[in-house]
Amino acid sequence: SPTLVWLRNDLRLTDNPALHAAAHDGRPVIAIYVHETDPELRPVGAAARWWLHHSLVALEADLAQHGIAFEVLSGRAGAVLEKFVHDKDAAAIHWNRRYAPAERDLDAATKLKLRETGITVTSHPGNLLVEPWMIETGQHKPYSVFTPFWKSLRNIPIEAPLPAPKKRAARKTRSVDGGYDIPFWAPKMAQYWTIGEAGARDALGAFLDERLADYPDGRDIPAKDLTSRLSPHLRFGEISPRQIWRAARMRADAEPTLAGSVEKFLSELAWREFSYHQLYHRQDIAEISMQGKYEGMRWRHAPNDLAAWQAGQTGIPIIDAGMRELWETGYMHNRVRMLVASFLSKNLLTDWRLGEKWFWDCLVDADMANNPASWQWVAGSGLDAAPYFRIFNPVTQGERFDASGDYVRCWVPEIAELSDKFVHKPWEAPASDLTAAGIVLGKTYPRPIADLKDTRQRALDASAALS
Numbered sequence: 001s002p003t004l005v006w007l008r009n010d011l012r013l014t015d016n017p018a019l020h021a022a023a024h025d026g027r028p029v030i031a032i033y034v035h036e037t038d039p040e041l042r043p044v045g046a047a048a049r050w051w052l053h054h055s056l057v058a059l060e061a062d063l064a065q066h067g068i069a070f071e072v073l074s075g076r077a078g079a080v081l082e083k084f085v086h087d088k089d090a091a092a093i094h095w096n097r098r099y100a101p102a103e104r105d106l107d108a109a110t111k112l113k114l115r116e117t118g119i120t121v122t123s124h125p126g127n128l129l130v131e132p133w134m135i136e137t138g139q140h141k142p143y144s145v146f147t148p149f150w151k152s153l154r155n156i157p158i159e160a161p162l163p164a165p166k167k168r169a170a171r172k173t174r175s176v177d178g179g180y181d182i183p184f185w186a187p188k189m190a191q192y193w194t195i196g197e198a199g200a201r202d203a204l205g206a207f208l209d210e211r212l213a214d215y216p217d218g219r220d221i222p223a224k225d226l227t228s229r230l231s232p233h234l235r236f237g238e239i240s241p242r243q244i245w246r247a248a249r250m251r252a253d254a255e256p257t258l259a260g261s262v263e264k265f266l267s268e269l270a271w272r273e274f275s276y277h278q279l280y281h282r283q284d285i286a287e288i289s290m291q292g293k294y295e296g297m298r299w300r301h302a303p304n305d306l307a308a309w310q311a312g313q314t315g316i317p318i319i320d321a322g323m324r325e326l327w328e329t330g331y332m333h334n335r336v337r338m339l340v341a342s343f344l345s346k347n348l349l350t351d352w353r354l355g356e357k358w359f360w361d362c363l364v365d366a367d368m369a370n371n372p373a374s375w376q377w378v379a380g381s382g383l384d385a386a387p388y389f390r391i392f393n394p395v396t397q398g399e400r401f402d403a404s405g406d407y408v409r410c411w412v413p414e415i416a417e418l419s420d421k422f423v424h425k426p427w428e429a430p431a432s433d434l435t436a437a438g439i440v441l442g443k444t445y446p447r448p449i450a451d452l453k454d455t456r457q458r459a460l461d462a463s464a465a466l467s
């Protein structure tokens with residue numbers, strides 16, 4: 001009878017504790033993935049479904065090379081697994097933990113049910129640097145502020161990553177079933193990514209070799225490709241945070257001049273841990289404001305504004321550039337994510353949950369913890385959130401972080417011919433400049449849908465009204 005490993009957000013062979021344990025118990029191993037239809041779980045977003053499909057294809061090939069069978073199933077996880085265990089007469093099953101409340105409940109119930117059948121069930125820590133309950137304040141409470149969380153995390157010894165299982169005789173691959181709904185618009189994103197474990201490893205290597213030194217200053221410049229772009233690989237567990245941590249620390253040891261850059265990079269990785277800390281310790285962070293008073297916020301119902309924001313047609317170049325980058329690539333630069341989220345939740349006074357849902361559907365890195373935690377951080381309702389009076393001005397932010405206008409010119413070609421002076425605020429350009437640049441405001445490019453000054457004040461008033 002075989003040992004099973006149930007893969008979920010950990011689609012890799014290296015540093016995979018569940019797979020490692022399964023491969024070491026001496027029995028044949030079958031890896032499984034379940035497209036879960038349990039209604040209590042958050043369904044995978046559209047862009048992420050496209051990534052997932054290709055990630056499963058890559059995983060299947062990698063597993064086959066190692067002689068490990070792979071089955072993709074579909075249905076309610078508990079029932080599907082029970083049947084599979086029975087059909088295969090499996091002796092043991094392993095998985096790596098996940099952390100959303102609904103996922104934990106489901107896994108706990110599944111574990112109990114499977115154990116009743118006499119099978120050994122083991123869950124492992126595989127997706128975080130430190131399990132969320134292993135890190136706490138001096139008062140034995142969860143952290144609600146990032147800096148002390150990071151100070152605590154950075155001193156915890158992180159174990160070395162595990163090797164991939166030893167190769168057995170290679171197997172033939174059978175193709176992963178694409179029998180789930182991949183959106184028609186997704187394949188255009190393929191040109192921007194190499195999906196799968198090998199792609200993740202290459203992305204890390206290229207980042208450490210070519211961009212790490214410039215990361216601390218350059219990471220805020222959206223036109224420069226200076227961040228790691230590891231987020232979708234992390235989302236699907238094609239690489240583990242422990243592998244990233246270890247490789248970056250080794251780089252700092254080898255080249256002490258890079259120590260500052262490594263520290264900055266790892267502190268960003270720690271934000272991911274902090275998001276998971278919140279996901280684990282709080283209630284449904286995609287639905288409930290972590291600061292209770294925000295549940296009383298009087299959000300506007302403005303479907304036209306929301307639609308303009310989604311389509312990258314707000315008339316504010318850096319906002320439109322970000323939303324179009326998202327639509328085209330499945331990704332958006334972090335600085336611009338903050339700007340578009342602030343614009344939606346503050347200038348347009350639109351419920352952050354609507355923005356979070358749009359991101360959830362469009363991002364290839366749409367993450368159960370990072371997405372809602374970041375949205376709440378920007379909207380002001382999150383833990384350790386930006387103070388309510390911090391409302392990004394997209395024009396001054398654009399002029400600061402995209403001074404040459406390269407980013408907006410790339411994604412909003414209608415205004416590419418405007419001078420640097422007006423490229424972030426075409427509505428202020430003299431008529432002659434607009435004509436020379438071939439722009440007719442309201443026709444070739446929208447007028448701004450919001451007055452930045454008035455809407456800023458409206459957001460301040462709305463926040464002040466919260467008791």
Ligand code: FAD
Nearest residue numbers: 227228229230231268269271272334337366367370371374
């Ligand atoms: P790098 O700068 O190279 O950082 C390396 C890794 O550290 C990232 O892959 C990510 O795992 C982590 N990280 C970096 N910045 C942050 C951050 N601010 N918060 C949490 N983790 C971070 N990230 C997601 O992974 N999925 C999401 O769904 C997501 N939604 C977001 C929504 C909003 C409104 C905002 C403001 C941010 C969101 N982020 C999300 C965080 C951040 O924008 C991305 O992680 C980052 O842009 C990914 O690019 P990178 O891998 O090149 O980052």
